[in-house]
Amino acid sequence: MNNSSTYGDFKQMAAGDYTEKQFETDIEYSLCTNGGYTRGNPEQFNRSLALDTKTLLSFIKETQPKEWKKYVGIYGSDSEKAFLERFTRETARTGIIRVLRQGINDRGCRFRVVFWKPETAINEESTERYAKNILHCTRQLHYSPANENSLDIVLFVNGIPVVSIELKNQFTGQNVKNAIGQYRFDRNSRDPVFEFKKRIIVHFAVDLCNVYMTTRLNGAKTKFIPFNQGSNGAGEVGGAGNPITYGKYQTSYLWEKVLTKDCLLEILHKYLHIKTETTTDSNGKTETKETLIFPRYHQLDVVTKLLSDIKENGAGKNYLIQHSAGSGKSNSIAWLAHRLSGLHDSSDEKIFKSTIVVTDRRVLDSQLQDTIYQFDHVEGVVVKIDKNSKQLRDAINSGAGIIITTLQKFPVIFKEIKSGNRNFAVIVDEAHSSQTGEAAKKLKTALADTEEILEEYAKAELEEEEKRPDEEDRLVAEIAAQGRHKNLSFFAFTATPKDKTLQMFGVRQPDGKYRAFHIYSMRQAIEEGFILDVLKNYMTYSMYYRIIKNIPNDPELDTAAGIKAIRRYESLHPHNIAQKTIIMVEHFRNQTKNQIGGRAKAMVVTPSRLHAVRYCFEFKRYIKEKGYRDLDVLVAFSGDITDEGMTWTEEKINRTESGEQIKEKQLPKEFHENFNILIVAEKYQTGFDEPYLHTMFVDKKLSGVKAVQTLSRINRTAEGKESTFVLDFVNSAEDIREAFQQYYEATILAEETNPNVLYDLKYTLDDFRIYRESEISSFAEIFFADREEKEMGKLSATLQPAMDRFAAKSIEERETFRTTLSRFIRIYGFITQVCRMSDKDLHKFSAYAKFLSTVLPKGEKVTVDLDDKILLQYYRLEKSFGGSIVMEKHDDYSIDPIKGEAGVKKEKKDTLTKLLDRINEKFGTDFTEMDKVLLQIENDIRAEESLVNFAQNNDERVFRPVFEKVFKDIAIQRYEQNDEFFIRMFNDSSFMQYTMDLMRSDIYRKIKTAQV
Incomplete structure (x- = not known):
């Protein structure tokens, strides 16, 4: 068909024609001139079969003539009817996605109903077959056997309907909400064309400004989600919606990018999958729910942009993806891993030998395996490392396509990896400090192309290369693990990047700042409804008290230790815990427990394990005393804690209704099914996904990333969950606002860390005169020697003189040296991963410093016990804030880089009376x-x-x-x-x-x- 003649009339748009019909015409024109489509004929649509039977049969006959001839030999004149019946049965049995990907088999004949674009251009036949796919854009399709209702636009692939579009136009008084309503109330999901998994895969509701989508029509219960770019464009800082465009529709990206032939077929081939969830109710009845996953726009965009950048620049770059909770990171990681494993360069060479996914999320491995099996229907593409490091080493050396592991597996095998000239892609799930530490460095050593760095180092050394002592071989090998390498590409996914993460994985801007390669902000996730705004219903309580001396004398105490002891006495005081327990229990029971259809749950965040234990027993005591039968409490903390002569673990405390002990691994399931209050101490504050968690009580100081991660436990959406509630006894509304502001839209590092801070710290350490250069050299000769067993006696002998000099220093000098040494070790480990530091002497010192820090005596912590020396005289809790904490929208998202300063506070002393006066002045009030x-x-x-x-x-x-x-x-x-x-x-x-x-x-x- 000659598009130029057929669509010439499109350009003759009537002046002032702002109708829905014109909207259809513009989309059809774009798809048929630039998108790889031709105009479809609605008269060819078989409503009962929900197929353009003429096009489908024509495609089969023309692209697979030998197989069709064989088929006709079996069925004769009934071959067309038999094929259509077989197609319908197969889509009903296995689903349209599997039929599109695997084709259909009938009595020894195999037919492909679509040909996918090959990964490489080597196979000309595959390229030619791909070009024979027939994509139709059909307008006003009358689809139902029962009525004359029509769809505005339906897109067909070889006669199979895969996309429907309902258009609305604000100029005629309607918008996307009307299109959604039309799908919900005017489209019968039992019509063949709408049957789930059998025909149309995705339905778009579109107006001039917004796009929404669904993959399943279910009457009034149909759930549509946004398919927008974001207010400033995909991957940029902003909120919901689409950027203003001049000269075209705000929603034109849908038909100009997503629905074009190449992109749509790529989505059908490499993105679509069925997610299956099985749930069990309290009666033991199981229910299986299937969801057809179509990528959201930002997910499609981030994978596309990453692949494009890699094809252009090759391996060796780092990428930071700042995607908020609610962004669907698990799916994004699965799609990226699959695409990276098959990515080829311009020479048709495979770019990555293996793609390694580093994650602690147990759900991700099974999800990856299930998802990727749906794409390829080949077992063994994904290898899960669940045994030992040898299994991981073998998987890498055998060239396994996708490997899922934890970071902890790498340190013990880094010397055994035979990387050679192979490239590796490493996807890091929730990249934080663990990716900038010792284990991450050894991961780089394991996979780095060592020979390339050795050559670079050799050029710099020139003639000294031959004179280098043998012990330096290992030193250079470790330097090779520092910085970026041509054979390693890191992809770090996180919602809350820190300064180190930004510099290690971020993109350096022209102004010297570092930002993420791609952003899907917390603001956008909230505005699009994928997570709830945990700051919308926030209440704070202020605590007022007065503590008095209960002894006649007035002892002098270490100021910091004394204040800490007084605050601890107050926070653990039975009256304080009892009062807060009453407020929490009564508020949850009377205000929020009946949310989410009575399934709402609460979490109590405490500052220590002892607090958690005491709160747990106080909750249980109060609930029992009041006779409440609708509240059940669990406690979560690590290890054991002794209180008043009794040693407790969470397993010792937690029991089922029948009295059986609840194991640690059982707790999430028990909490989901049988309990509604969970009291925690440094546990389940990150990575815990309980959708019915509605209320959070905070009795712990929170700031920065910790505040965001902790409060975000309650932001998950669930059916019937429309709100959240936080009651905070410790933090002010302003404190929380400041913590969230940094991660609300984007996080940008103001400037890179100056590597010279290492020398500043080294000079500070030198001034203490605790070690000698000769001792460092002696240590290095032993430590970097190429032997498996270290001579521990000789190593310790080189450290002993420094230990003796350290012991002779004052307490204040010892503490300052120890703190500065620790800071040097941390910053060295970070800086050497973001830039190459070919300073042998500094590297020797870093190894020496790490060993010295382990043998130096720990800091002399001053502790004070005041429990029998002070009394709580007055106490009052008072509501201080209630409402919504509002985030600001601004242009400066910068955080400061790492600084080189180090030091400790000088020791101070005060009398108990003065310390009490300071505390009472801060926390006291006019008591009634x-x-x-x-x-x-x-x-x-x-x-x-x-x-x-x-x-x-x-x-x-x-x-x-x-x-x-x-x-x-x-x-x-x-x-x-x-x-x-x-x-x-x-x-x-x-x-x-x-x-x-x-x-x-x-x-x-x-x-x-x-x-x-």
């Missing part, structure tokens, strides 16, 4: 008469010896009625002194009960632990 009255009542009750004796010999349940009688008697005695308060208490029984409950547990615990 009620605060003082409660303290008076508590003191009177604790003076009742009979009550104390009774508490010491009975449990709290028996103690309760006795306590309440004593409480009322003492309250009556105090009546004349505080009549206003007591009138209220005696006239309000609920207030009286609340006050008694408030004090009883605190007093009982103090008596039981002899705190009277």
